[in-house]
Amino acid sequence: MERRSMMKWLVRCIGLATAAMVGIPALIAGISPVWMYRPRRNVWRSIGPLDDFPIGEMRKIIVSLPEEEWGRALREKAVYAWRPSAEEAVVYSRSCTDLGCPLTFDPGSQCFFCPCHGGIFDKNGKRMAGPPNRPMYRFAIRIAGGEIEIDLNSVPPMA
Ligand code: FES
Structure with missing residues (x-):
């Protein structure tokens, strides 16, 4: 060659x-x-009986997470829940929609505050101020056997 x-x-x-x-x-x-x-399957968890949520009052609830879904490191998740009316229940993730810092609800102002960059949301989860560019994450809910259940997979994984 x-x-x-x-x-x-x-x-x-x-x-x-x-x-x-x-x-x-x-x-x-x-x-x-x-x-x-692969679409994520629903993972329903009870946050308590419907009657434990007085209308108009925001409550912080700790939900235990299934180990097979979230691993050993994360066992619990805090959520905020309230009933705007007798027919309605709303459950929010505690994570800020900016960078995921934990939100705190202030009963005086009826707003959620983020300690990281000053994000503020109203009681309906609507962004009021700060860098978040979307409303709070809201779980899909259902009433089963008189209990409020949330689908843990209805919000983004780290929310
Ligand atoms: S993480 Fe909440 S405002 Fe930035």
């Missing part, structure tokens, strides 16, 4: 190997969400 044709062959091989090294991972990254996506 001539030196010139051997060099052409070598350059083509290197080009092909480089294209494969770049192209194959890019192709996998591009199409993997299609087969990796």
Whole structure:
């Protein structure tokens, strides 16, 4: 084999190997969400009997988390719940929608305050001030056997 044709062959091989090294991972990254996506199943947890929530009063509730879903490190989650009327119940994640700091409810002002960057939400979860650009995370709820249940998977994983 001539030196010139051997060099052409070598350059083509290197080009092909480089294209494969770049192209194959890019192709996998591009199409993997299609087969990796699995809808999250509902994980319902009771936060207590409906009658334990007086109408108009915000309550902070600690919910125990199923170990198989959240691992050993996280056993509990705090949520805020209230009933605007006899027919309605609302449950919020305690996590701020900016960067996830824990919100505190102030009964005097009827607002949630974030200690990190000054985010403020009203009792309906609507953003009032600060950097958050969306309302508070709100759990899907259902009433089962007289208890309020929330779907832990109805808010983002770290909320
Ligand atoms: S984390 Fe709440 S305002 Fe930034």
